Amino acid sequence: MSTNNILVFAEQRDGIIHSASYQLLAIAAKLATQTGGQAEACVIGSGIADLSTKLAAYGAKKVYTVDDPELKMYRASPYASALASAIDAADPKIVLVPTTFMGKDIAPRVAAKKRAAIAIDATEVKLDGADLIAEKPMYAGKFSGTFKLSGDRLQVVTIRTNAYSANEPQQGTTAETQSISLSLTENDKRLKINEIAATGSGVKDVTEGDIVVSGGRALKSEENFKILYDLAEVLDGAVGASRAACDAGYQSHTRQVGLTGKVVTPKLYIACGIDGAIQHLAGMRGSKVIVAINTKKEAPIFKVATYGCVADLFALVPPLTEELKKSNE
Ligand SMILES: Cc1cc2nc3c(=O)[nH]c(=O)nc-3n(C[C@H](O)[C@H](O)[C@H](O)COP(=O)(O)OP(=O)(O)OC[C@H]3O[C@@H](n4cnc5c(N)ncnc54)[C@H](O)[C@@H]3O)c2cc1C
Secondary structure (H helix, E strand, O other): OOOEEEEEEEEEOOEEEEEHHHHHHHHHHHHHHHHHOOOEEEEEEEEHHHHHHHHHHHHEEEEEEEEEEEHHHOOHHHHHHHHHHHHHHHHHOOEEEEOOHHHHHHHHHHHHHOOOOEEEOOEEEEOOOOEEEEEEEEOOOOOEEEEEEOOOEEEEEEEOOOOOOOOOOOOOOOEEEEEEEOOOOHHHHHOOOOOOOOOOOEEOOOOOOOOEEEOHHOOOOHHHHHHHHHHHHOOOOEEOOOOHHHHHHOHHHHHHEEEHHHHHHOOEEEEEEEOOOOOHHHEEEEEEEEEEEEEOOOOOHHHHHOOOEEHHHHHHHHHHHHHHHHHHH
């Protein structure tokens, strides 16, 4: 018999909590009012104990920490074992995980370990008695699927980033904390990491920006992408790219948005010189506001755009960046 609590896997890298974790705490608090439990969080890494305060500010009533040098760099097996140990200690009804690369990697492993019901990449969750109902887009966003996770077992759901908003942080709030010791098998330690490749020139990962400035084949070269990096910097955003731009070597595939790239749901997506192929739309159509800049007024991207500019991106983007710089001064 589990508690009625909702446990959030609070993803962190280099001591920085992924903003999606705060969004999940808002959902956890909402679900907890229905289950009669509380929102709790689990944070895993090395030297991360002080992150509990931040999680408390966003609504975690209790924070489980698994803090061990073995967890300094992300590896699926040790992290899954650490989260499974936290689940043993917390005994929650539901576990919420962000739909990030880490979340998608870890959630099925944990669900298998705990023989839990699981749904991946939900954009909406609600309770139906003891059961959890998860809605998720399918087939490149053409359909929405409804999944029912039986309440007779642990329920694990990954939630798409930015599908929900975080609550305003309440500074000065504290949470109960519990440290969980890590116990790894030899199997958990099989993977050794020698080096982590940088994903870009100091600009955020494409899944982490509230604003994403994305470029297509029209950019014509890696050097020309600088104008998008300049705009992203002024907006404190991230840079993305179409597959055509990545295949041409203008950007690394770590920045590719789409069906075979990353799914992004920022507050603002600025598509520069991107045609809007269905495979690209699959990765960005969930963005709150979409601005498209394209010379061709028939380009399919305009069908999903909130605002469209029929313009040459090379003529439009640099002066736009300059204007924004002025307004930031
Ligand atoms: C199985 C499969 C998976 C795929 N997965 C992905 C994926 O994950 N992500 C993805 O993006 N694609 C994916 N694709 C490829 C996709 O079908 C398109 O080929 C690709 O998205 C096209 O990229 P693009 O819009 O940058 O290039 P193009 O189709 O060449 O479009 C360039 C656009 O730029 C405009 N333009 C040209 N010059 C300018 C200018 N100066 N200013 C403004 N606009 C200008 C043009 O009018 C045109 O609309 C996939 C394809 C397949 C078959």
